[in-house]
Amino acid sequence: MKLPGFSEKMAGLIGSVNSSELARVIIEHKERYIVQTEAGVYQAEITGNIRFSARSRADFPAVGDWVRITPMDAQNAVILEVFPRYSSLSRQAVGKQADLQIIASNIDVAFIVQSVGHDFNINRLERYLAICYSGKIEPMILLTKTDLIPQAEIDSLMETIRKRLPKVKLIAISSENGTGYNLLEETMQANVTYCFVGSSGVGKSTIINHLSNEEKLTTSAISTSTQKGRHTTTHRELFVLENGSIVIDTPGMRELGMTDDSSGIDLTYDHITELASSCRYDDCSHTGEKGCAVLAAVENGELSEETYQNYLKLKREQQHFSSTIHEKRQKGKEFGKMVKAVMKEHKKNKY
Structure with missing residues (x-):
C-alpha cells in the first residue's frame, strides 16, 4: 500500500x-x-x-x-x-482565546467552495484566501450549484470574482448536471493533496462523492427554513481518488477567525500592499493619515470601498489576535518566573 x-x-x-x-x-x-x-x-x-x-x-x-x-x-x-508541516490550514480556535486550531496540514491546494445561492459572499472568499496564503497553500475557487441560476447570472458572478480576485483560478461546477467536472478533474494531479473548505451545505461532500464515483460521504441539502447548511461532515477525513489525487474533506465552517500571521492578508490584498508602499508614513494605518495612498485610491475609485473595508476588518482581527497571543505568552513567562522563585525559596527554607 x-x-x-x-x-x-x-x-x-x-x-x-x-x-x-x-x-x-x-x-x-x-x-x-x-x-x-x-x-x-x-x-x-x-x-x-x-x-x-x-x-x-x-x-x-x-x-x-x-x-x-x-x-x-x-x-x-x-x-x-x-513531523514538521510544510503547510497548514489554520484558524482561531472557536470559543478559545488566543488558541490556534489546525484544520488540516500538508496541503498543496485548497478548493474554496461557495454556492451560487445563499452562500455567495466575496468578502468571505477573501477571508479564505488570506487563511490559505498564510498557511502556504495555493487557493482555487469552486463555484457550485450553477444549475440553480441562468447562465447569464453565472457569467456575472464569475466576472465579479475575476475582477476582484484576478489571480485566483476559478471553476464553476454543477453536481446535478456534471458541468465543469471535466475541468476540475483535469486540474487534479496524482500524489497532490487537495483540501475542500467552505460553509455547510455548499456541496463539498457531494463533490468528493462525484470525484470518487462512490458515496464516501453523507450529504444533505440547504435548510429551506433557515437557508443555512446542515453540518453533514462531522470530522476531517483524507481520501485517495482513483487517479492518485489525495483529498481532505472538512466540516463546514461558519466562523473563520484570522490568525496572527499577516502575510496572508498582504498576499490577498497585494494591490493594497503595493499602494501602501507609496504612503507618506511607513506605519500608516490607512484610516485617516495625510498622504495615504490607499485612501487616495479609494477616493478616486481605483480601489473599491467594499474591498477596502474588508481589508481593514481582517487586519483588525489579525492584530487583535496577535496582541492576545503576545499577552498570553507574557503571562505564561511571568507565571513561570513566579514558580521558579517559589521553588527556590522553598528549597532555601528547607535547608
Missing part, C-alpha cells in the same frame, strides 16, 4: 525514518486518530509525552500530518512524533 501524498517536499522535512514507522493521519476525531502506513491502517493514540509537551492544540496531530508510530498489535498503534 502506497503512502498517500508522500513527496520529495515531505522527505526533506522528515529525513531518515524507518518506512515501517512512517504513517499519515487520515482521520481525526476527538484525539483518536486513524493512520495509514505502507502495511495498512491503524487506530492510534498519542503518547503522554506529546500531550504534556504540547504548547497548544496546534502541536497535536491533524489530518494530513506525517507521523512516526509504533504498532501495538495488528489494529492499534501509538503516535510517537509529529
